[in-house]
Amino acid sequence: xxxxxxxxxQNAFQYGVNLGSSPNAVSTSPTQSFMNTLPRRxxxxxxxxxxxxxxxxxxxxxxxxxxxxxxxxxFKEQGYQVDFHKGALPEEELIEKIKDxxxxxxxxxxxxxxxxxxxxxxxxxxxxFCIGTNQVDLEYAAKKGIAVFNSPFSNSRSVAELVIxxxxxxxxxxxxxxxxxxxxxxxxxxNRCWEVRGKTLGIIGYGHIGSQLSVLAExxxxxxxxxxxxxxxxLGTAKQVPTLDELLNKAxxxxxxxxxxxxxxxxxxxxxxxxxxxxxxxxxxxxGTVVDIPSLIMAMKAKKIAGVALDVYPSEPxxxxxxxxxxxxxxxxxxxxxxxxxxxxxxxxxxxEEAQSSIxxxxxxxxxxxxxxxxxxxxxxxxxxxxxxxxxxxxxxxRVLYIHKNIPGVLKTVNNILSDHNIEKQYSDSRxxxxxxxxxxxxxxxxxxxxIYEQLNNTDAxxxxxxxx
Numbered sequence: 001x002x003x004x005x006x007x008x009x010q011n012a013f014q015y016g017v018n019l020g021s022s023p024n025a026v027s028t029s030p031t032q033s034f035m036n037t038l039p040r041r042x043x044x045x046x047x048x049x050x051x052x053x054x055x056x057x058x059x060x061x062x063x064x065x066x067x068x069x070x071x072x073x074x075f076k077e078q079g080y081q082v083d084f085h086k087g088a089l090p091e092e093e094l095i096e097k098i099k100d101x102x103x104x105x106x107x108x109x110x111x112x113x114x115x116x117x118x119x120x121x122x123x124x125x126x127x128x129f130c131i132g133t134n135q136v137d138l139e140y141a142a143k144k145g146i147a148v149f150n151s152p153f154s155n156s157r158s159v160a161e162l163v164i165x166x167x168x169x170x171x172x173x174x175x176x177x178x179x180x181x182x183x184x185x186x187x188x189x190x191n192r193c194w195e196v197r198g199k200t201l202g203i204i205g206y207g208h209i210g211s212q213l214s215v216l217a218e219x220x221x222x223x224x225x226x227x228x229x230x231x232x233x234x235l236g237t238a239k240q241v242p243t244l245d246e247l248l249n250k251a252x253x254x255x256x257x258x259x260x261x262x263x264x265x266x267x268x269x270x271x272x273x274x275x276x277x278x279x280x281x282x283x284x285x286x287x288g289t290v291v292d293i294p295s296l297i298m299a300m301k302a303k304k305i306a307g308v309a310l311d312v313y314p315s316e317p318x319x320x321x322x323x324x325x326x327x328x329x330x331x332x333x334x335x336x337x338x339x340x341x342x343x344x345x346x347x348x349x350x351x352x353e354e355a356q357s358s359i360x361x362x363x364x365x366x367x368x369x370x371x372x373x374x375x376x377x378x379x380x381x382x383x384x385x386x387x388x389x390x391x392x393x394x395x396x397x398x399r400v401l402y403i404h405k406n407i408p409g410v411l412k413t414v415n416n417i418l419s420d421h422n423i424e425k426q427y428s429d430s431r432x433x434x435x436x437x438x439x440x441x442x443x444x445x446x447x448x449x450x451x452i453y454e455q456l457n458n459t460d461a462x463x464x465x466x467x468x469x
Contacts, residue, residue, distance in 0.1 A: 068360030145464030155350030202251025
């Protein structure tokens, strides 16, 4: 390293120090990383090779439900063809659209059932631009060799902040006072209005959102307890309790942050409401099937529960518009909206500009890495494996992506096919009935690639195969 190189390093280091210590510095990432300031010949990594699929035309992406612009931009930068729609599509139109696309991006309103997915001839991956994946038939997708990705934590902060706002709003009856003033009624009262400082928040489900909520709540003076089916390290001074009943007995506010599973359906019903403290509050920003709403209505009418905030519902409208949240959607709607101190929001927990931008980036990058490199890191229904990206100078190399049934003898068959070639890297893993093999084969020409493709494509255990070169 010569004196010029040393000066470059010193200047880069001083730039970072100045950025961090400046009293006027904005808390954001610098426009270039420290490593990017190194001279090109001192770079610690080589340029990556951009792979393209063998025997496939242009990559087509179908994006529904107003997926964020960051995703659209990322896909277009990759050279993909993007078909964008602001809303969800009726099933018949969805079936027609999905026939020829290689990837589809959805949020919570689009349901990718077996009936829909069986028409997807070219589909290799699904991106759920949200946390939940219950709108996708994950098992059937895996059997078809379709990897599903989601965004497990990008909107965690947004949901946690909404819950904090609802805790305060319920304690102060802000919703009712606002409605009254909108209709011309001045009703300044303090009866049954509380500070949240010193109260106990019970969090059910201490994952990405629950733990974020825990930190925010403690900063406001709330005591935090939480219940989860697994033992999780507490943040701050929060304490895990061994049973759901203990949490319900102790909490002034109960907030739900669990997935939609058979075990969580109606997990808060009449017995749980009976176990809660008199005058407690309930917040549900997780899944609409978690709370038994008719039992909630009874508990509210009996004044057992002092207030509730709901952001999710068993059935939700397919699109925005007046007259859609009615009894024909959920039979109890009229009764619920007539109750006092009930805050209802239209599934907006993760609906902030920041969250949607982050989700767009996270999921589109995961889909692009799978399409371009075969990486399944972050997939929710697939073995999670990855190989190091090929360097730009690795010519005449093909990457084999072979999805197959998880049965004995498959690797022997595959390795026999590849035995005449130089296998630089190989990795295989399985999950349930599906297994996935990645291999980089060097010193091959177009004829070799075609031969490898045809032989692997004709194996009995094959689910799907892609070759990238």
